[in-house]
Amino acid sequence: MTRSVRGEHTSVESDEQQELCSPASRETERAGAGAGVEEEEEEEDQLHHLEEDEEEDDEEDEEEEEDGENKPKRRGPKKKKMTKARLQRFKVRRMKANARERNRMHGLNDALESLRKVVPCYSKTQKLSKIETLRLAKNYIWALSEVLRSGKAPDLMSFVQALCKGLSQPTTNLVAGCLQLNPRTFLPEQTPDMPTHLPPAGAAAYPGHFSYQSPGLTAGLPSPPYGTMDPSHIFHQVKGQPYGSLEPFFDGVLVSDGPAFDPPLSPPLSINGNFSSFKHEPVAASDYDKSFSFSVHYGGGGAGGHPSVYGSGGANPRCGELQVEQLMGFDGHSHHERLMNAQLNAIFHDS
DNA sequence: TAGGCCATCTGGTCCT
């Protein structure tokens, strides 16, 4: 599910946690994931104080143990008494572990955020959830590798279908939004007896259709709301905005009205430079005739796109071709990626 | 209000 970005999360600890954790650490928690330097310093101070206390208590501890030697030894595993010192040590250990765990999770979230930026349909305001980011990334990798494997450029619908496999409705809508497509047109019809993620019998209508099924889904994993296309969840486009050059190809595909859509920043998945997403520059009617090909690219790349050399998409003139150089070409990609990009181009231009 | 998502804490396990 896509979620709009909200304020930093706050947390309230359980009674036990409150008992164990210092006020300073609780303050840090209130600051949430974006805890600033001040809070971290406070926590460090707190840890320092606790460690000092610990040293003092160690002496106490030794005294207690000496006292214990005068008593008769008990059998069985020696159960250490939770002395004040041990309690303090425990607290310090836990606080350190908590801090490490927080950092670890922040690192994980940072990595996830990086992933969000390189999968299609990145938006700062309409963030994909973690699970949806991973699903979309998996689909994206699969779709791109399928392009490599087959050596053919897939048609738009197949590509989008592959991207949206197993995704929730909101995410599907988001992807559709990036493409300015109506999700109903590229997702299989839902039938009562068939899992919504499985393509219907007629799904092969698109030439070059990706015969993709999510491993997780084929394994029978629960995925209740994903991939269904309730008309009420259709992607909505900003009222009054032009469709760009998609319009002549996708009559009835594009959605005409709806609440405002918050456009993704980068890399939005768009089709061909002619209708670079969310620029909504009017395209002359004559331009529509120049190209029947589609390409997917990141808006950040800025390139205007050009007609594909791979023809018009065969039997289905509405389903154009994806241009590989624009699948991958957006600012910020590494040298390695550019190299790969060039290799992809070589493959496609040789074929 | 229920459900989804998230951050955090926590204890267990494994590894160095």
Added chain:
DNA sequence: AGGACCAGATGGCCTA
């Protein structure tokens, strides 16, 4: 022993 990793529990926030 200490750190990394993991999964369960908990509670807050947000949206339909």
